Amino acid sequence: MANRGIAQLAQDLRAQRTSAAALLDAALERASARADLNAFITVDGGRAHLAADRADALLRQGGGAALTGIPFAHKDIFCTNGIRTTCASRMLADFVPPYDAAVAERLAATGAVALGKTNMDEFAMGSSNENSAFGPVRNPWDAARVPGGSSGGSAAAVAAGIVPFATGTDTGGSIRQPAAFCGITGLKPTYGRVSRWGMIAFASSLDCGGVLARRAEDCAHVLAAMAGHDARDATSVDRPVDDYVAALSTSLKGIRVGVAREYFGAGVDGGVGAAVQAALAQLERLGACLVDISLPNAALAISAYYVIAPAEASSNLARYDGVRYGHRCAEPKSLEDLYTRSRAEAFGAEVRRRILVGTYALSAGYYDAYYLRAQRARRLIANDFVDAFKQVDLIAGPTTPTTAFRLGEKTGDPLAMYAADVNTVAVNLAGLPAISLPAGFSAGLPVGLQVIAPAFAEARLLAAAHQFQVATDWHLREPQSPR
């Protein structure tokens, strides 16, 4: 199953060359063979078998859609009715939601078969998957390296050939960065395109559900199922969903691709820069024209993001009080003691750090100097994109300045870790769609090409990505399994 895309699997299912039950068995077997990756927090084979049987019944009657019978995994940030949802936190280690997230509902309705919940950085705060209460995930290309984060389990599960696709969320790069590190494709849609209902909140003005898969074409099929208006999320956008799959055949001829010089600065590793330049040349051979552009405020993005995201996190995570659900400390002496000890015991170091930073940025006396200033910088960053998209149709550059780093390499210094997000956070601040595509290797490790589009231009973005993948095979390369 590993290398077959969703379209091929759907054909095989329809022609009865395989069944949903057989695909599920293969995925479960592969998941257990690759338990060393620690990609999953929860696997629920029993429930998955019931879903596979329903899908097979539907397919036998000639029914079903593109995703019917296809196994996949959810990032453990999406609430799943009756299935433990931890957000990789001790706080929610025993939390079993009584409802499904909108994304889970929509994918279940297509007949796709969820087999479990993938590992991640706690509350999606991290760029290496080392901040999980359930232990780090390993990169399938090199077990000594991180898979990226925060959707590290989803990226590793797809890269290792366990599932053809997995859901993810992207607040500052959490889909694109692990996709780049694991040599797969990761799509972050426009803010508001996918409902956040039932997706555990980190930073509400940035959080965005999306998909990790081998191919852009697979991402198009999954986004088609995930996207759409949902009145239960007040920031969900009510506008028609384009036909992403039909648009894939659109040629790159005449498409203007902006190359922002700020994305090729001193911090970019030589091998990454070379692979990305070669990918840009490939786009040009496919008929795109490259345009040199500037995003003059790009250098402000990390600073603005690491004020805004913690500020929103400190507010969102106030809900974990040890009273209504989640961890409660033993023998609380007072209500205050219950709050403070439950939270301190159950939140990991990075989550506590961000809550304290966010509290500081929002506190009396510092609000103007930090939060308001960060919001002004956010406007400058978003305006850079508005100006750039007057000249070009897409913007391309390296997803990350380096390939996957070693486990433990950056855990001692939060700022070094945050620097891994330098090319991805601006996209979230502006609310734009972007994709990371496999674009070659540097010293044996995958390199990602990030392509950014104007708001709601996912069809254009996916078409360009698909055309690139028709001409290249980086996305089909697979890591060797350990003996």
Place this chain on the structure above:
Amino acid sequence: MPIDHATVRHMARLARLAVAEEELPRLAAELGRVLQLADQLAAAAADVEPMAHPHEQTLAWRADAVTETDRADALLALAPDARGGLYLVPKVIE
């Protein structure tokens, strides 16, 4: 911007996070480092409108009607301690 121990204690109090005395030096150093990043924003104090959200849309209105079903039992079942339809916490009023 250097952060002192009293500031860390105050933030921890506002955030309702228990912090042990021996954690203070490390937390103060880390917060100071992270906030250094934010100090780079001083240069961006331009006269642009602060941006809170990616889209300029106004919040959607909905009908003033009951849409939620009664899920009290399912929700209370998640609580660490609940009885008789109520969440239980340590005594608040002496």
